[in-house]
Amino acid sequence: xxxxxxxxxxxxxxxxxxxxxxxxxxxxxxxxxxxxxxxxxxxxxxxxxxxxxxxxxxxxxxxxxxxxxxxxxxxxxxxxxxxxxxxxxxxxxxxxxxxxxxxxxxxxxxxxxxxxxxxxxxxxxxxxxxxxxxxxxxxxxxxxxxxxxxxxxxxxxxxxxxxxxxxxxxxxxxxxxxxxxxxxxxxxxxxxxxxxxxxxxxxxxxxxxxxxxxxxxxxxxxxxxxxxxxxxxxxxxxxxxxxxxxxxxxxxxxxxxxxxxxxxxxxxxxxxxxxxxxxxxx
Numbered sequence: 547x548x549x550x551x552x553x554x555x556x557x558x559x560x561x562x563x564x565x566x567x568x569x570x571x572x573x574x575x576x577x578x579x580x581x582x583x584x585x586x587x588x589x590x591x592x593x594x595x596x597x598x599x600x601x602x603x604x605x606x607x608x609x610x611x612x613x614x615x616x617x618x619x620x621x622x623x624x625x626x627x628x629x630x631x632x633x634x635x636x637x638x639x640x641x642x643x644x645x646x647x648x649x650x651x652x653x654x655x656x657x658x659x660x661x662x663x664x665x666x667x668x669x670x671x672x673x674x675x676x677x678x679x680x681x682x683x684x685x686x687x688x689x690x691x692x693x694x695x696x697x698x699x700x701x702x703x704x705x706x707x708x709x710x711x712x713x714x715x716x717x718x719x720x721x722x723x724x725x726x727x728x729x730x731x732x733x734x735x736x737x738x739x740x741x742x743x744x745x746x747x748x749x750x751x752x753x754x755x756x757x758x759x760x761x762x763x764x765x766x767x768x769x770x771x772x773x774x775x776x777x778x779x780x781x782x783x784x785x786x787x788x789x790x791x792x793x794x795x796x797x798x799x800x801x802x803x804x805x806x807x808x809x810x811x812x813x814x815x816x817x818x819x820x821x822x823x824x825x826x827x828x
């Protein structure tokens with residue numbers, strides 16, 4: 547029996563999916579909070595430069611071509627404009643530190659929702675998970691793991707960085723499946739836009755030229771996956787759900803050193819922190 551098959555038997559795919567949702571919610575506030583651009587500007591990063599530079603900083607000062615490859619569902623033009631000259635003026639270590647400072651400011655507001663003992667318990671569980679992971683083909687996760695011990699003494703920031711590693715491991719895994727479909731970057735964005743029924747920020751934030759967007763839309767309609775720009779077909783929804791299922795199967799490996807009860811206990815603890823974040827924003 548393979549390592550992944552063993553993990554899947556010990557931790558249900560329902561639990562894997564539950565943790566993916568909770569971990570993602572804990573991680574993604576960094577892309578929407580006001581504290582992040584404030585800290586990025588202090589080190590010389592403005593606008594989209596802050597997003598791309600801070601998120602790739604754990605991997606060092608990557609070339610623009612490498613950042614384009616990493617964020618393949620963003621238009622190359624958007625990435626190029628954002629990354630032009632960034633590393634000539636900003637050190638990757640400073641971009642990473644700014645990200646942690648911003649995360650710490652936000653997490654401090656949620657601190658009353660979870661006790662120090664619960665933070666320590668969740669951190670031990672997450673550390674046990676990431677220490678057992680394989681990094682092949684998962685550069686974003688590997689980069690974030692490599693800088694883990696540089697994140698400082700704030701227990702909540704360390705827990706958040708551990709959540710980031712798990713989130714990026716899943717993201718790297720999912721991108722591998724998308725590429726194998728094959729699904730191009732613009733097609734990936736079109737599918738996400740249709741999945742969200744035309745709501746959200748995908749179309750504007752990915753910034754694909756209109757002609758490329760329209761070509762991808764036509765291609766996906768031809769494959770029977772889209773009914774319109776804002777709706778998947780039944781076949782498309784089944785296909786999309788299958789991709790998520792396959793991602794969960796592969797991501798059972800994250801919890802190979804846990805049983806189902808342990809993973810759900812971790813989910814309960816992290817949900818407390820998410821609840822605290824929601825309360826702080828309300």
